[in-house]
Amino acid sequence: MELDISPLAPAQFAELNDIDGVDIFTTSIAGGYKGRDNLLLAKFCEGTSVAGVFTTSKCASAPIDWCKAYIDNGVARGLMVNAGNANAFVGKVGAQTVEQTAQAAAAFIGCTPQEIFVSSTGVIGEPLDPQPMMDALAQLDDAKRGGYEAAANAIRTTDTYAKGAGATLDLDGVEINISGIAKGSGMIAPNMATMLAYVFTDAPIAADVLDALLKPANRASFNAITVDSDTSTSDCCLVFATGKADIDPITKLDDPRCALFAEALRAVLHDLALQIVCDGEGAQKLIIVKVEGATSDQSADVIARSIANSPLVKTAVAGEDANWGRVVMAVGKAGEPADRDKLQIRFGDLLLTDQGQRSPHYREEDAAAYMKNDQIEIGVDLGLGDGAATIYTCDLTHGYITINGDYRS
Amino acid sequence: MELDISPLAPAQFAELNDIDGVDIFTTSIAGGYKGRDNLLLAKFCEGTSVAGVFTTSKCASAPIDWCKAYIDNGVARGLMVNAGNANAFVGKVGAQTVEQTAQAAAAFIGCTPQEIFVSSTGVIGEPLDPQPMMDALAQLDDAKRGGYEAAANAIRTTDTYAKGAGATLDLDGVEINISGIAKGSGMIAPNMATMLAYVFTDAPIAADVLDALLKPANRASFNAITVDSDTSTSDCCLVFATGKADIDPITKLDDPRCALFAEALRAVLHDLALQIVCDGEGAQKLIIVKVEGATSDQSADVIARSIANSPLVKTAVAGEDANWGRVVMAVGKAGEPADRDKLQIRFGDLLLTDQGQRSPHYREEDAAAYMKNDQIEIGVDLGLGDGAATIYTCDLTHGYITINGDYRS
Structure with a gap:
C-alpha cells in the first residue's frame, strides 16, 4: 500500500545547516x-x-x-x-x-x-x-x-x-x-x-x-x-x-x-x-487542545489528553462537526476537578459554551465554517485556577482504519 | 443514516417474564x-x-x-x-x-x-x-x-x-x-x-x-x-x-x-x-481481553483496559491480523509491573509468545484462521502474581468512523 502524502505536510523539507563534526x-x-x-x-x-x-x-x-x-x-x-x-x-x-x-x-x-x-x-x-x-x-x-x-x-x-x-x-x-x-x-x-x-x-x-x-x-x-x-x-x-x-x-x-x-x-x-x-496516520486536520483555568498544570494536562485522545472528539473533527458536547464528555471523564457550570469551550475564537450551556452568541453556521480549516483549536477554560496545558493531536479518519486494519504494517 | 443491525446481535430479543408490580x-x-x-x-x-x-x-x-x-x-x-x-x-x-x-x-x-x-x-x-x-x-x-x-x-x-x-x-x-x-x-x-x-x-x-x-x-x-x-x-x-x-x-x-x-x-x-x-458502533467482532499473572487484580484491570482501548489492537482485530506485537505495546504502555521476558500471549488457545519472544510453536496460518472468528479472546499472562481481570470490547472499524465522523449524531 502506497500512502498519499499527508495534506498537512510542509511544502518542503526544512533547510538544515550541516553540523561540523x-x-x-x-x-x-x-x-x-x-x-x-x-x-x-x-x-x-x-x-x-x-x-x-x-x-x-x-x-x-x-x-x-x-x-x-x-x-x-x-x-x-x-x-x-x-x-x-x-x-x-x-x-x-x-x-x-x-x-x-x-x-x-x-x-x-x-x-x-x-x-x-x-x-x-x-x-x-x-x-x-x-x-x-x-x-x-x-x-x-x-x-x-x-x-x-x-x-x-x-x-x-x-x-x-x-x-x-x-x-x-x-x-x-x-x-x-x-x-x-x-x-x-x-x-x-x-x-x-x-x-x-x-x-x-x-x-x-x-x-x-x-x-x-x-x-x-x-x-x-x-x-x-x-x-x-x-x-x-x-x-x-x-x-x-x-x-x-x-x-x-x-x-x-x-x-x-x-x-x-x-x-x-x-x-x-x-x-x-x-x-x-x-503525519499522524490518516490525519486530515491538526488539532490543538488548549486547556486553562484548571486547578494545576498537571490537572490541565490530564484533561487536555482526555480530549485529544477521545475517539469521539477526533471523529467529530474529521467530520467537520463542531460537536462540543463531546468535548464536555471528555472533560467530564478525565476525573480531574471541573465544574460543569463554569466551563467555557471555544473552537478557535468562537465561544461555543459559557456557564455550563450553549453560548447565546453561538451560531451553528459560524462553527461549521470554522471546522473546514486544516487546523482546529479547541480551547477549554475550566474557570477554577491557573493550571494550563496544550496538547497537539490529529483527527481520526477512515485513513487510520485503512492503514492499521486493512493491511498488516 | 439507517444503520445495519450489528452482525453480533442476538438472534432475537430475550424472553423476559413480566414482573408483578x-x-x-x-x-x-x-x-x-x-x-x-x-x-x-x-x-x-x-x-x-x-x-x-x-x-x-x-x-x-x-x-x-x-x-x-x-x-x-x-x-x-x-x-x-x-x-x-x-x-x-x-x-x-x-x-x-x-x-x-x-x-x-x-x-x-x-x-x-x-x-x-x-x-x-x-x-x-x-x-x-x-x-x-x-x-x-x-x-x-x-x-x-x-x-x-x-x-x-x-x-x-x-x-x-x-x-x-x-x-x-x-x-x-x-x-x-x-x-x-x-x-x-x-x-x-x-x-x-x-x-x-x-x-x-x-x-x-x-x-x-x-x-x-x-x-x-x-x-x-x-x-x-x-x-x-x-x-x-x-x-x-x-x-x-x-x-x-x-x-x-x-x-x-x-x-x-x-x-x-x-x-x-x-x-x-x-x-x-x-x-x-x-452493538458497539461499527463492531464486527467481540474481543475478550483476559489478563492473569499480574501483581494485583487492579494492575490486571489497568493492563486489560490498556489493551482493550488501544486503537492499534482494535484495528488489527478488525483487519483479522494476529498482530500480537501491538498487544505487547499495550502491555508496555500501561505503566503497570510487567516483565517483557516473562510475558505469554494467547489468541484463543494459540500460544503466540512465550518468554519474551515468538513461541516456537507459532504458525501464522493458525493465527490467521483464528482471527476469522466473530469472537476473539486475547489472553495475557504476566507471570508475576495472581492478579486477574477480564475486559470486553469490540473491534474498531470503518463503521465507527462513519457513524461518528461522517454524520452528526
Missing part, C-alpha cells in the same frame, strides 16, 4: 523499506556529548535497553538507525543483534561499541537478522554520504514525508547550528518519552547540561503530542553536541548561554513534534 | 427518534425499593443529578426515560426540565416527583423542551402499554437492536423473576458507572441490600466493558424491586438468599453488558 551515511539493508534506504549511520567527531530521553514502556525494545545502559557516559561517536524492524520483543537475540551491529558500526568509525547509539523502528516481534546490517556497514563508503533529508528519509516507516527542523543562534558572536530529524506516524502517544528524533548541534555543551536542557524541551514538544494514545516500545530522542563551534564550552546550567540554547532547542523539538502529528 | 408504557415525543417511540414510563407498585450506580463524569447530566439526590431514599414509584436528547450541559434549565417532567409523571402515577427516577440519552448541549414530554405523559393510557421489548426499543439511540436479559430463581420455593433492559452503543467506557440499564424484579429486597448486591455485580459487568474509552455524561444503572413475590422480605446482607439473588443479578447484568459491546 557530523558525517551522515545512508544505505539499504534487505532491499530497503518500500524501496527506500533504511539504514542510517551518523558518525560524530571525538568529544561529542550526548543526552537522551526514552520510552517508559515496560516492554521496551533491545536498542532502548542498549541506549539506556550507556547514555549516562555522555559520550557518542555514532548513531545507527534501521527502519522496518523494531528489534522489540524477540528475546535475548535482540540484545545480541544490537551488540553485533554496534560492533560493526564501531569498527567503521573507529570507536568502542558503547559509543554507538542504536535505534530500530518497524514490526514488533520479528527477529532482526544482524548479518545484512553488518554487511551493509562493512560496505559503507563516501558514495553513501548524504545530508539530513536523506537521513530523515532513511528512518521513515509509515511516515508519508521526511521530517526535519533546524535553528541557528548566536553565542559569543559565533553562529551555532542545530539540525534535527524525526520519524513517527502511528503508535504515537509518547507521554513521558518521544518518538524517534535526533538532534545535532555544533555547540560545545557538557552531557549533563545537555540532559538538563533536553528534558523540559521534550516535555513541551514530543510529550505534548498524541496520534492514537498508543505508546511505542521504541520511542527515543537523542541530542548530540559535537562541540566544533569555536566558543568556550558550556559546562554549567547557570551559564547564561544555556537559556539561549534551550530556547532554540525547544523550537526545533516543537517543530519536529508538530510534523509528527501532521 | 411493574407497568410499562411507551410513547413518542416530537415525532420519536428515527420513527421509534422515544419515551418510556415504567410505573411501580407501592413498596418498590431501588438502588443505582451512576456515571462518575464531572459533567454529569441533569437527570443524573436528580437521581443521585433521591437514590438514598430507596423508594421508587416510576422510571422515565427519553431518547434523543441527553438534557446534559444545558445550564439551570436542565434541572427545571427534569423537575417539571418528573412532576407530570408523578401526577400520572399518583406519587411524589422524588419517587420518579429520570434518565435522558442523546445529544449533549441541546436544551430539552419539557412541554412535549409533559403533553405525552398527560396523554398516556392503556393503549400505550407495552412489554420489555417495547421498553428496550424506546430507549435506543444509535443502538442497532433492543437489549434485554432475564433470569428466574427459586427462593423459599417461590419463583423470583428478574428482567432487565439496556441501551448503549457509542461513548461506552463506563468504568465506574454504566450505560443506561434498568433491571426489574419482584423480589422483596430492602434498598440498602439491593445497593450492596448491585455494586459488585456492576463492577463485573458494565464496568468491564469499553467500546471507545469515552465515558458518557448520562451513564446509569437502576434496579427496582417491587416485592410482589410472596416470600419474607430480604432485609439483611447476611440473609443466605442474597447469594442466590446476587448470582442471578450478576448474570443479567453481564448479559446486558455483552449485548452493549456487541
Whole structure:
C-alpha cells in the first residue's frame, strides 16, 4: 500500500545547516523499506556529548535497553538507525543483534561499541537478522554520504514525508547550528518519552547540561503530542553536541548561554513534534487542545489528553462537526476537578459554551465554517485556577482504519 | 443514516417474564427518534425499593443529578426515560426540565416527583423542551402499554437492536423473576458507572441490600466493558424491586438468599453488558481481553483496559491480523509491573509468545484462521502474581468512523 502524502505536510523539507563534526551515511539493508534506504549511520567527531530521553514502556525494545545502559557516559561517536524492524520483543537475540551491529558500526568509525547509539523502528516481534546490517556497514563508503533529508528519509516507516527542523543562534558572536530529524506516524502517544528524533548541534555543551536542557524541551514538544494514545516500545530522542563551534564550552546550567540554547532547542523539538502529528496516520486536520483555568498544570494536562485522545472528539473533527458536547464528555471523564457550570469551550475564537450551556452568541453556521480549516483549536477554560496545558493531536479518519486494519504494517 | 443491525446481535430479543408490580408504557415525543417511540414510563407498585450506580463524569447530566439526590431514599414509584436528547450541559434549565417532567409523571402515577427516577440519552448541549414530554405523559393510557421489548426499543439511540436479559430463581420455593433492559452503543467506557440499564424484579429486597448486591455485580459487568474509552455524561444503572413475590422480605446482607439473588443479578447484568459491546458502533467482532499473572487484580484491570482501548489492537482485530506485537505495546504502555521476558500471549488457545519472544510453536496460518472468528479472546499472562481481570470490547472499524465522523449524531 502506497500512502498519499499527508495534506498537512510542509511544502518542503526544512533547510538544515550541516553540523561540523557530523558525517551522515545512508544505505539499504534487505532491499530497503518500500524501496527506500533504511539504514542510517551518523558518525560524530571525538568529544561529542550526548543526552537522551526514552520510552517508559515496560516492554521496551533491545536498542532502548542498549541506549539506556550507556547514555549516562555522555559520550557518542555514532548513531545507527534501521527502519522496518523494531528489534522489540524477540528475546535475548535482540540484545545480541544490537551488540553485533554496534560492533560493526564501531569498527567503521573507529570507536568502542558503547559509543554507538542504536535505534530500530518497524514490526514488533520479528527477529532482526544482524548479518545484512553488518554487511551493509562493512560496505559503507563516501558514495553513501548524504545530508539530513536523506537521513530523515532513511528512518521513515509509515511516515508519508521526511521530517526535519533546524535553528541557528548566536553565542559569543559565533553562529551555532542545530539540525534535527524525526520519524513517527502511528503508535504515537509518547507521554513521558518521544518518538524517534535526533538532534545535532555544533555547540560545545557538557552531557549533563545537555540532559538538563533536553528534558523540559521534550516535555513541551514530543510529550505534548498524541496520534492514537498508543505508546511505542521504541520511542527515543537523542541530542548530540559535537562541540566544533569555536566558543568556550558550556559546562554549567547557570551559564547564561544555556537559556539561549534551550530556547532554540525547544523550537526545533516543537517543530519536529508538530510534523509528527501532521503525519499522524490518516490525519486530515491538526488539532490543538488548549486547556486553562484548571486547578494545576498537571490537572490541565490530564484533561487536555482526555480530549485529544477521545475517539469521539477526533471523529467529530474529521467530520467537520463542531460537536462540543463531546468535548464536555471528555472533560467530564478525565476525573480531574471541573465544574460543569463554569466551563467555557471555544473552537478557535468562537465561544461555543459559557456557564455550563450553549453560548447565546453561538451560531451553528459560524462553527461549521470554522471546522473546514486544516487546523482546529479547541480551547477549554475550566474557570477554577491557573493550571494550563496544550496538547497537539490529529483527527481520526477512515485513513487510520485503512492503514492499521486493512493491511498488516 | 439507517444503520445495519450489528452482525453480533442476538438472534432475537430475550424472553423476559413480566414482573408483578411493574407497568410499562411507551410513547413518542416530537415525532420519536428515527420513527421509534422515544419515551418510556415504567410505573411501580407501592413498596418498590431501588438502588443505582451512576456515571462518575464531572459533567454529569441533569437527570443524573436528580437521581443521585433521591437514590438514598430507596423508594421508587416510576422510571422515565427519553431518547434523543441527553438534557446534559444545558445550564439551570436542565434541572427545571427534569423537575417539571418528573412532576407530570408523578401526577400520572399518583406519587411524589422524588419517587420518579429520570434518565435522558442523546445529544449533549441541546436544551430539552419539557412541554412535549409533559403533553405525552398527560396523554398516556392503556393503549400505550407495552412489554420489555417495547421498553428496550424506546430507549435506543444509535443502538442497532433492543437489549434485554432475564433470569428466574427459586427462593423459599417461590419463583423470583428478574428482567432487565439496556441501551448503549457509542461513548461506552463506563468504568465506574454504566450505560443506561434498568433491571426489574419482584423480589422483596430492602434498598440498602439491593445497593450492596448491585455494586459488585456492576463492577463485573458494565464496568468491564469499553467500546471507545469515552465515558458518557448520562451513564446509569437502576434496579427496582417491587416485592410482589410472596416470600419474607430480604432485609439483611447476611440473609443466605442474597447469594442466590446476587448470582442471578450478576448474570443479567453481564448479559446486558455483552449485548452493549456487541452493538458497539461499527463492531464486527467481540474481543475478550483476559489478563492473569499480574501483581494485583487492579494492575490486571489497568493492563486489560490498556489493551482493550488501544486503537492499534482494535484495528488489527478488525483487519483479522494476529498482530500480537501491538498487544505487547499495550502491555508496555500501561505503566503497570510487567516483565517483557516473562510475558505469554494467547489468541484463543494459540500460544503466540512465550518468554519474551515468538513461541516456537507459532504458525501464522493458525493465527490467521483464528482471527476469522466473530469472537476473539486475547489472553495475557504476566507471570508475576495472581492478579486477574477480564475486559470486553469490540473491534474498531470503518463503521465507527462513519457513524461518528461522517454524520452528526
